[in-house]
Amino acid sequence: MTTEAASRPGTDPPRPPRVPPSFWGDARRVPVDRFPEAAPFPMPASVHAALEAIIRAVTPPPPAPQVPPDRIAMILRRFMPYFLRPMAYGFCAGVVMLDAAPVWRTGRLKRLQDLPRGEASELLELLAHSSFGPVQQLALMFRGAILSMYFDQPEVHAALEFNPEAWMRSRIRLRRRLLDGGKPRKSDHIPEPQWPDAQASAR
Amino acid sequence: MNRPMLIPDGVLTHVDYTCKRRYTADVVVVGTGAGGAAAGAELAEAGHDVLFVEEGSYIPQSSFNPHLEHSMPRLYRDTGTTMIFGNPTIPYVEGRAVGGSTTINGGMCWRPPTRVMDDWARETGDTSLGAEGMDWYFSRVEERINAKPQPSYSIGPDNRVMSRGARKLGWEYRENHRNQDQCVGTNNCGFGCPTGAKQSTLLSYMPRAMGAGAQCLTEIRVERLLIEGGRCVGVAGRTYDPRTRRPSHEVEVRGRAVVIACGAIQTPYLLLRHRVARRSRQLGKNLLLHPNVKITGLFPFDIGGWAGVSQGGQVREFHEEGIVLAENFIPPGAMGTHLPHHGSRAWELMTRYKQMVVGGALVEDSTSGRVLRGPFGMPLPWYQVTKGDHARFKKGARLLSELFFSVGADAVLLPFSNAHLARSMAEVDRILLGQTRRKWLELFTVHLMGTARMGAREDRSVIDLDGCIWDLPGCYVADASVFPTAIGVNPQVTIMAMATRIGLRLAETLQGEHRAAVA
Ligand SMILES: Cc1cc2nc3c(=O)[nH]c(=O)nc-3n(C[C@H](O)[C@H](O)[C@H](O)COP(=O)(O)OP(=O)(O)OC[C@H]3O[C@@H](n4cnc5c(N)ncnc54)[C@H](O)[C@@H]3O)c2cc1C
Ligand code: SF4
Numbered sequence: 058m059t060t061e062a063a064s065r066p067g068t069d070p071p072r073p074p075r076v077p078p079s080f081w082g083d084a085r086r087v088p089v090d091r092f093p094e095a096a097p098f099p100m101p102a103s104v105h106a107a108l109e110a111i112i113r114a115v116t117p118p119p120p121a122p123q124v125p126p127d128r129i130a131m132i133l134r135r136f137m138p139y140f141l142r143p144m145a146y147g148f149c150a151g152v153v154m155l156d157a158a159p160v161w162r163t164g165r166l167k168r169l170q171d172l173p174r175g176e177a178s179e180l181l182e183l184l185a186h187s188s189f190g191p192v193q194q195l196a197l198m199f200r201g202a203i204l205s206m207y208f209d210q211p212e213v214h215a216a217l218e219f220n221p222e223a224w225m226r227s228r229i230r231l232r233r234r235l236l237d238g239g240k241p242r243k244s245d246h247i248p249e250p251q252w253p254d255a256q257a258s259a260r
Numbered sequence: 261m262n263r264p265m266l267i268p269d270g271v272l273t274h275v276d277y278t279c280k281r282r283y284t285a286d287v288v289v290v291g292t293g294a295g296g297a298a299a300g301a302e303l304a305e306a307g308h309d310v311l312f313v314e315e316g317s318y319i320p321q322s323s324f325n326p327h328l329e330h331s332m333p334r335l336y337r338d339t340g341t342t343m344i345f346g347n348p349t350i351p352y353v354e355g356r357a358v359g360g361s362t363t364i365n366g367g368m369c370w371r372p373p374t375r376v377m378d379d380w381a382r383e384t385g386d387t388s389l390g391a392e393g394m395d396w397y398f399s400r401v402e403e404r405i406n407a408k409p410q411p412s413y414s415i416g417p418d419n420r421v422m423s424r425g426a427r428k429l430g431w432e433y434r435e436n437h438r439n440q441d442q443c444v445g446t447n448n449c450g451f452g453c454p455t456g457a458k459q460s461t462l463l464s465y466m467p468r469a470m471g472a473g474a475q476c477l478t479e480i481r482v483e484r485l486l487i488e489g490g491r492c493v494g495v496a497g498r499t500y501d502p503r504t505r506r507p508s509h510e511v512e513v514r515g516r517a518v519v520i521a522c523g524a525i526q527t528p529y530l531l532l533r534h535r536v537a538r539r540s541r542q543l544g545k546n547l548l549l550h551p552n553v554k555i556t557g558l559f560p561f562d563i564g565g566w567a568g569v570s571q572g573g574q575v576r577e578f579h580e581e582g583i584v585l586a587e588n589f590i591p592p593g594a595m596g597t598h599l600p601h602h603g604s605r606a607w608e609l610m611t612r613y614k615q616m617v618v619g620g621a622l623v624e625d626s627t628s629g630r631v632l633r634g635p636f637g638m639p640l641p642w643y644q645v646t647k648g649d650h651a652r653f654k655k656g657a658r659l660l661s662e663l664f665f666s667v668g669a670d671a672v673l674l675p676f677s678n679a680h681l682a683r684s685m686a687e688v689d690r691i692l693l694g695q696t697r698r699k700w701l702e703l704f705t706v707h708l709m710g711t712a713r714m715g716a717r718e719d720r721s722v723i724d725l726d727g728c729i730w731d732l733p734g735c736y737v738a739d740a741s742v743f744p745t746a747i748g749v750n751p752q753v754t755i756m757a758m759a760t761r762i763g764l765r766l767a768e769t770l771q772g773e774h775r776a777a778v779a
Contacts, residue, residue: 081321081322081456082320082321082322082323082324082325082454083322084324084325084326084446084448084454085325086325086327086329086330087330088322088323088324088325088330088334089322090319090320090322090323092317092319092323092334093502093503094330094333094502095333095502095503095504095505096503096504114602114603115602115603116602116603117602117603117604117606117607118603118604121604121607132329135333136332136333136339138504138505139332139333139338139339139505140338140339140341141338141636141637141638142636142637143635143636143638144338144341178602178603181602182601182602182603185602186678190699193677194349197677200599200602201596201597201598201599202597203596203602204596204597204599204602204606205328205593205594205596205597206328206329206593206596207596208592208593208595208596208610209327209328209329209591209592209593209596213592214592217592217610217611217613217614218614219566219591219592219613219614221326221448221566221591222325222326224446224566224567225325225326225446225448225454225455228444228445228446228455229444229446229454229455231413231444232442232444232455232456232457235442235444236442241411241412241413245413245444246412246413246415247413247414247415247416247417247445247567247568248417249417249420250417250420250421250559250561250562250563250564251561251562252424252561252667252668253560253561253668254668
């Protein structure tokens with residue numbers, strides 16, 4: 058076959074069939090696909106406890122919804138087998154380093170897990186603004202990992218009035234209707250924001 | 261262990277390798293992303309027996325959902341913990357699943373500017389790499405992935421913020437073409453399209469290839485090339501235990517030709533194990549990132565940016581300066597990684613999640629980095645932002661802030677680790693004045709390119725104009741790494757166009773070899 062002989066745009070063979078209906082999902086949190094998720098990364102109990110303490114210090118206190126630190130710790134540990142091995146071991150070492158931060162940052166003979174939540178949180182904020190790059194990176198890495206899991210939790214979504222599953226299901230239904238030959242309706246369009254200048258001119 | 265549900269025929273998983281560990285085909289294609297799937301589909305449709313080898317799993321459309329918890333391990337390399345070292349450190353993400361990064365990408369389809377393509381033609385001395393010469397390949401790709409403007413019912417509030425702001429400021433705003441078929445604006449492109457609208461290679465090129473008889477070995481990480489008599493004759497990789505993710509048995513795949521399409525980081529990482537492209541020493545160099553800074557606008561009214569397509573258009577007013585602006589809304593979990601605070605201050609900010617619009621300013625590289633082969637399976641990408649690019653990131657941040665304020669934002673979050681919140685343009689300018697150090701810049705990238713550049717001269721490039729590694733016959737590269745220079749736009753269609761060209765040329769070569777053998 059030559060490049061010239063290859064079909065030209067406009068004369069392509071028919072497109073492959075669309076995804077069969079059994080492949081339509083419903084955007085649920087835990088997919089039913091039997092993808093074998095990895096078991097939590099092995100971690101000594103003392104390191105797990107230190108990780109929970111860091112999570113408590115980083116996640117927002119009430120009135121924000123309280124997510125059990127153990128849940129977030131277990132999600133992170135389920136992620137760790139997917140990291141490169143040096144990264145996974147580095148993560149454990151990072152937990153130990155941060156737990157020992159009161160010693161190397163303030164000279165106090167205490168672990169982070171022994172500090173009250175507010176105090177631990179302030180110390181981590183300090184590290185996140187450290188002028189020493191590696192320390193700042195370490196604090197920011199843990200902050201990012203923990204907050205991303207915290208803000209992914211259902212009770213937090215509810216408090217933020219973010220309900221993506223319902224939205225997605227409605228749009229999955231819409232696309233099925235369109236593929237079945239339905240026409241888009243006015244109500245299928247996503248409303249504009251309430252622009253302040255539009256409100257002012259309406260008044 | 262049972263084969264997972266919903267795996268189509270022709271896709272093999274770790275379960276299958278307990279019985280069989282040696283495979284052969286005409287062509288072995290490593291990677292099923294933008295480059296691998298396009299090249300493999302062309303080869304399969306030209307009548308060749310193609311075997312894909314993919315490190316990630318086959319994740320069906322029905323699994324796609326907006327939650328990070330189960331999406332990240334399924335779809336993202338190292339659950340998104342990858343980064344590029346340098347000043348500053350730049351986090352990047354890429355896909356690890358059938359479909360590669362196209363399964364999780366935003367679907368924007370832009371051809372490179374004519375000046376870039378014509379530069380490629382000049383640099384390589386091959387006019388067919390110019391805008392005119394490549395037009396046929398681009399059209400073919402755009403047709404196969406259905407690159408079209410968005411339907412009106414997919415446009416959401418954050419898209420409107422961008423277009424309205426651009427209109428107010430008199431800036432050129434261009435609607436995106438995206439690879440979609442009746443996109444309904446669920447804004448989940450980054451975690452897989454749950455409606456099947458996005459024509460990632462998972463739904464476009466891979467079914468085409470499989471329809472033409474190709475097969476796909478998933479859950480195998482290729483670790484080395486098989487080289488015999490100076491020619492590449494296959495690859496060897498390892499499957500892994502899905503529970504511990506530790507490598508288990510080795511699988512060997514042999515073919516008359518091997519196409520490497522692992523992306524701009526993993527391709528040089530794999531090839532650097534073998535001493536190839538020795539004359540130019542260019543392998544792993546010319547790493548281009550097209551990095552971006554994110555700016556969040558906070559509005560005194562509800563936006564609900566999660567409804568509507570992830571990017572409806574781009575502000576193209578500053579494209580000639582190498583700056584493109586676009587909205588890029590993300591779920592709260594992903595937002596969590598960018599927050600400037602933790603604890604109660606993070607919560608205070610996030611209570612305004614409904615009122616946020618996230619935008620990005622993408623900057624065309626004026627420099628390049630490199631990828632080294634580190635220990636323990638670790639690629640070591642390295643990139644230093646230049647002073648000039650630092651200035652352009654600041655300019656991009658200023659422009660997006662101006663746009664957000666022009667449509668009524670009451671504050672913006674800026675991408676600098678030492679100062680984030682600004683409530684007016686005067687404050688933005690004050691913060692920008694203080695941005696003297698590159699290490700304070702918070703960058704991110706998803707557009708990695710250029711580490712096995714194509715060229716007409718062996719002493720200046722890694723692969724020749726047919727995509728073959730200069731000093732390793734039988735081994736081709738067809739992914740983002742083949743770009744000779746930066747393109748300054750979203751790269752997927754250019755990757756697919758280049759891979760189509762490489763795939764069709766290889767199909768011709770193999771056919772010629774076959775005819776000669778028969779004669
Ligand atoms: C979040 C995100 C958003 C993006 N948005 C856009 C956009 O809107 N528009 C656009 O044009 N571009 C976008 N991009 C970029 C675009 O998707 C990529 O540039 C493109 O997919 C790269 O193609 P590739 O073939 O080089 O690599 P990939 O698509 O990344 O594919 C590489 C494949 O190779 C596999 N692999 C790697 N190493 C091995 C190995 N050793 N053995 C076996 N398999 C291996 C990987 O698992 C992967 O499946 C986005 C990317 C991301 C991550
Ligand atoms: S916006 Fe939604 S429907 Fe459209 S391509 Fe993205 S994920 Fe699919």
